[in-house]
Amino acid sequence: MTRRVLTGITTTGTPHLGNYVGAIRPAIAASREAGAESFFFLADYHALIKCDEPARIERSRLEIAATWLAAGLDTSRVTFYRQSDIPEVPELTWLLTCVTPKGLMNRSHAYKASTDVNTASGEDIDAGITMGLFSYPILMAVTS
Helix, strand or coil: CCEEEEEEEECCCCCCHHHHHHHHHHHHHHHCCCCEEEEEEEEHHHHCCCCCCHHHHHHHHHHHHHHHHHCCCCCCCEEEEEHHHCCHHHHHHHHHHHHCCHHHHHCCHHHHHHHHHHHHCCCCCCCCCCHHHHCHHHHHHHHC
16 A cells, blocks of 8 residues: 655745654655655745745755765655645635635634734734735645
């Protein structure tokens, strides 16, 4: 039986021990198992939710890719890619956005956390919240 492994790391900073212990090391180990079909990606679309600095995202992409390779990623066994290299990601994200109920999105974790912070600080409930943050769960669904 084929076991499918999928993981991505958001490209907003330098990889750290948590990335290595929580994602990289276990994913590489899983990719080495017999029958594993593995997909590892650089989540550069995810990065746009919280970072508007193209140079930082690019630097992070390179650092994270180098970390995966230095940690022993076998590119002959794994599909390793940048999320932004797949044109179907934004296309499918848009199509799903068109049919996803707004009420469902109002309950998403990232949106709720941001509105809770705004409410607690006396701000307008939607202050600083972008549509990227609001629809983030749709992008997550597309890439999984």
